[in-house]
Amino acid sequence: MEKFxxxxxxxxxxxxxxIDTDMIIPKVHLKTIKRSGLGVVLFDEMRYHDHGGExxxxxxxxxxxxxxxxxxxxxxFGCGSSREHAPWAIKDFGIKVVISTSxxxxxxNNCFKNGILxxxxxxxxxxxxxxxxxxxxxxxxxxxxxxxxxxxxxxVVIAFDIDPHRKHCxxxxxxxxxxxxxxxxxxxxxxxxxxQARPWV
Amino acid sequence: xxxxxxxxxxxxxxxxxxxxxxxxxxxxxxxxxxxxxSPQAFEGLRMAGRKVRAPEKTxxxxxxxxxxxxxxxxxxENPESRIQVEALDKNxxxxxxHYYPVHDVRQGIVHIVGPEQGWTLPGMTVxxxxxxxxxxxxxxxxxxxxxxxxxEHVLATQTLIQKxxxxxxxxxTGKLQPGVTAKDITLAxxxxxxTAGGTGYVIEYCGEAIRDLSMEGRMTxxxxxxxxGARAGLIAPDETTFEYVKGRPHAPKGAQWEAALDWWKTLYxxxxxxxxxxxxxxxxxxxxxxxxxxxxxxxxPITATVPNPEDFEGGKVDAARRSIEYMGLEAGxxxxxxxxxxxxxxxxxxxxxxxxxxxxxxLKGKKIKDGMRAMVVPGSGLVRAQAEEEGLAxxxxxxxxxxxxxxxxxxLAMNPDQLQPGERCAATSNRNFEGRQGRGGRTHLLSPAMxxxxxxxxxxxxxxxxx
Numbered sequence: 001m002e003k004f005x006x007x008x009x010x011x012x013x014x015x016x017x018x019i020d021t022d023m024i025i026p027k028v029h030l031k032t033i034k035r036s037g038l039g040v041v042l043f044d045e046m047r048y049h050d051h052g053g054e055x056x057x058x059x060x061x062x063x064x065x066x067x068x069x070x071x072x073x074x075x076x077f078g079c080g081s082s083r084e085h086a087p088w089a090i091k092d093f094g095i096k097v098v099i100s101t102s103x104x105x106x107x108x109n110n111c112f113k114n115g116i117l118x119x120x121x122x123x124x125x126x127x128x129x130x131x132x133x134x135x136x137x138x139x140x141x142x143x144x145x146x147x148x149x150x151x152x153x154x155x156v157v158i159a160f161d162i163d164p165h166r167k168h169c170x171x172x173x174x175x176x177x178x179x180x181x182x183x184x185x186x187x188x189x190x191x192x193x194x195x196q197a198r199p200w201v
Numbered sequence: 202x203x204x205x206x207x208x209x210x211x212x213x214x215x216x217x218x219x220x221x222x223x224x225x226x227x228x229x230x231x232x233x234x235x236x237x238x239s240p241q242a243f244e245g246l247r248m249a250g251r252k253v254r255a256p257e258k259t260x261x262x263x264x265x266x267x268x269x270x271x272x273x274x275x276x277x278e279n280p281e282s283r284i285q286v287e288a289l290d291k292n293x294x295x296x297x298x299h300y301y302p303v304h305d306v307r308q309g310i311v312h313i314v315g316p317e318q319g320w321t322l323p324g325m326t327v328x329x330x331x332x333x334x335x336x337x338x339x340x341x342x343x344x345x346x347x348x349x350x351x352x353e354h355v356l357a358t359q360t361l362i363q364k365x366x367x368x369x370x371x372x373x374t375g376k377l378q379p380g381v382t383a384k385d386i387t388l389a390x391x392x393x394x395x396t397a398g399g400t401g402y403v404i405e406y407c408g409e410a411i412r413d414l415s416m417e418g419r420m421t422x423x424x425x426x427x428x429x430g431a432r433a434g435l436i437a438p439d440e441t442t443f444e445y446v447k448g449r450p451h452a453p454k455g456a457q458w459e460a461a462l463d464w465w466k467t468l469y470x471x472x473x474x475x476x477x478x479x480x481x482x483x484x485x486x487x488x489x490x491x492x493x494x495x496x497x498x499x500x501x502p503i504t505a506t507v508p509n510p511e512d513f514e515g516g517k518v519d520a521a522r523r524s525i526e527y528m529g530l531e532a533g534x535x536x537x538x539x540x541x542x543x544x545x546x547x548x549x550x551x552x553x554x555x556x557x558x559x560x561x562x563x564l565k566g567k568k569i570k571d572g573m574r575a576m577v578v579p580g581s582g583l584v585r586a587q588a589e590e591e592g593l594a595x596x597x598x599x600x601x602x603x604x605x606x607x608x609x610x611x612x613l614a615m616n617p618d619q620l621q622p623g624e625r626c627a628a629t630s631n632r633n634f635e636g637r638q639g640r641g642g643r644t645h646l647l648s649p650a651m652x653x654x655x656x657x658x659x660x661x662x663x664x665x666x667x668x
């Protein structure tokens with residue numbers, strides 16, 4: 001996985017709450033057996049008209065937000081299904097950071113597996129970031145993972161929390177499976193013990 | 202020893218390694234696999250030259266994409282769906298995992314097949330690349346959905362990297378009123394907590410109204426724990442659970458059954474164990490409910506009216522305004538006046554035999570409204586066979602329902618069963634998101650009995666009027 005360091009880029013506002021995984025990527029696009037190429041259908045039903053053609057009103061279609069790298073979204077972002085196609089599409093579009101007041105659990109986990117940084121902030125900070133995101137292309141936000149800081153285009157600095165293990169993995173682009181396999185002997189030991197204690201499993 | 206919750210006990214029994222910061226390797230007893238979220242995971246294994254660590258604990262079945270019409274014996278017409286199912290056929294064979302192919306009578310929705318075959322047992326950890334894995338919590342198993350990267354992680358290592366969630370108790374006291382079902386309980390709870398109310402928690406459902414439920418009903422309740430944002434839902438195993446499990450193909454037998462039973466009987470929350478959050482509802486206060494919006498938290502009793510968005514607070518004002526517009530409703534409109542054109546009975550929420558019985562009970566000797574498109578999609582081939590044996594299939598067919606083969610079907614509309622823009626469906630499934638059942642389609646979630654009532658009258662209907 002690519003190492004995550006610092007993002008300095010356009011932030012787009014999506015204040016709607018409960019943006020679910022069907023909105024992020026509808027099921028018609030889940031039939032792929034690949035991980036790549038889904039950016040073009042990110043937010044498909046909001047982004048394109050029923051008859052095809054872009055919906056100019058949709059934020060990511062506006063000229064100022066076409067190169068969005070940071071998404072500032074409403075509460076409970078990513079609720080719904082476990083489809084990892086949602087973060088795959090987000091990543092493929094070019095978005096590397098999603099900021100909200102809360103995320104659905106599975107979506108949140110899935111982001112880290114794909115080098116996307118989901119950041120939870122307090123409501124008052126969220127309001128500041130949302131306002132900054134409304135300023136468009138010339139107002140660039142900076143997200144610094146090592147320092148755990150977001151800096152708005154006006155220079156307001158907001159600190160954020162992140163699980164240390166997850167931070168380490170993102171910063172170093174580490175593959176979870178490889179890390180776990182290094183602990184193989186613990187798994188062997190557990191299996192030996194469990195097969196005695198619960199042989200019916 | 203400090204008192205533990207049911208979640209604490211199952212968690213503690215499955216920690217294979219704990220790091221200093223509390224990050225754990227949680228051992229997984231059962232890994233369920235379906236065709237949509239697994240191809241990239243198997244591909245990842247191949248690329249890295251890895252094997253499935255515990256193929257004997259891994260069970261696969263195609264369900265999301267499969268057509269539910271009789272002509273599916275001729276193969277799947279949609280090329281992309283066909284490729285996904287064929288990929289699962291191949292992956293199951295190549296990696297040597299248990300498999301129920303499309304033509305097997307035991308095929309069905311993964312969360313119905315697992316319990317039915319006795320793969321799901323109390324005290325286990327169960328995962329699947331599907332958020333409704335929460336269903337298996339009905340057995341007192343710690344069960345939750347995972348993404349495809351985690352599917353690959355479990356395939357390769359039989360573990361997940363996890364941090365423990367907080368404990369939440371949802372107690373439903375007393376008895377349910379006639380016409381009120383497990384579906385109404387689970388929707389009412391989400392109406393109370395909101396779709397983010399459970400985020401960061403594992404919920405244990407308890408109380409007399411939960412104890413009184415069958416295993417089918419308990420699965421319905423736990424199935425939608427994810428809709429409340431929780432990582433998992435749990436119900437402590439009891440005689441109802443043991444009775445259901447006993448004799449199933451993969452349940453323990455003989456001396457192992459006795460040993461298992463001894464352990465399962467210790468799986469309950471100790472007195473004075475700590476819960477970080479507690480919600481209590483009175484069973485008597487729960488009415489038959491329907492959803493009016495595009496989030497499962499948009500729940501109201503069928504006797505209510507469509508709310509006014511201005512009556513909400515914060516971001517919900519805009520969300521409710523958008524929902525009501527999408528749903529083609531008006532604030533103040535009586536929910537029981539909302540006309541529907543489609544009825545879907547099925548899904549991992551309500552596709553089990555008891556659900557079909559409840560719907561058939563209302564439909565017996567009646568016809569669905571002229572022009573109504575109504576379908577029953579049993580949750581598995583075995584549920585279908587049993588419903589045929591019990592005469593339920595005849596009741597559905599005589600009423601005017603289509604009697605389909607097993608699969609996820611119109612719950613998420615990945616197969617040909619979809620809504621057209623503007624169509625309005627009374628659905629026993631679990632999500633009413635925009636476009637969930639087809640682009641522009643409108644979904645009202647409700648119980649199987651309420652869905653049957655709506656099919657007869659052509660509008661959302663209080664089932665108690667037909668009882």
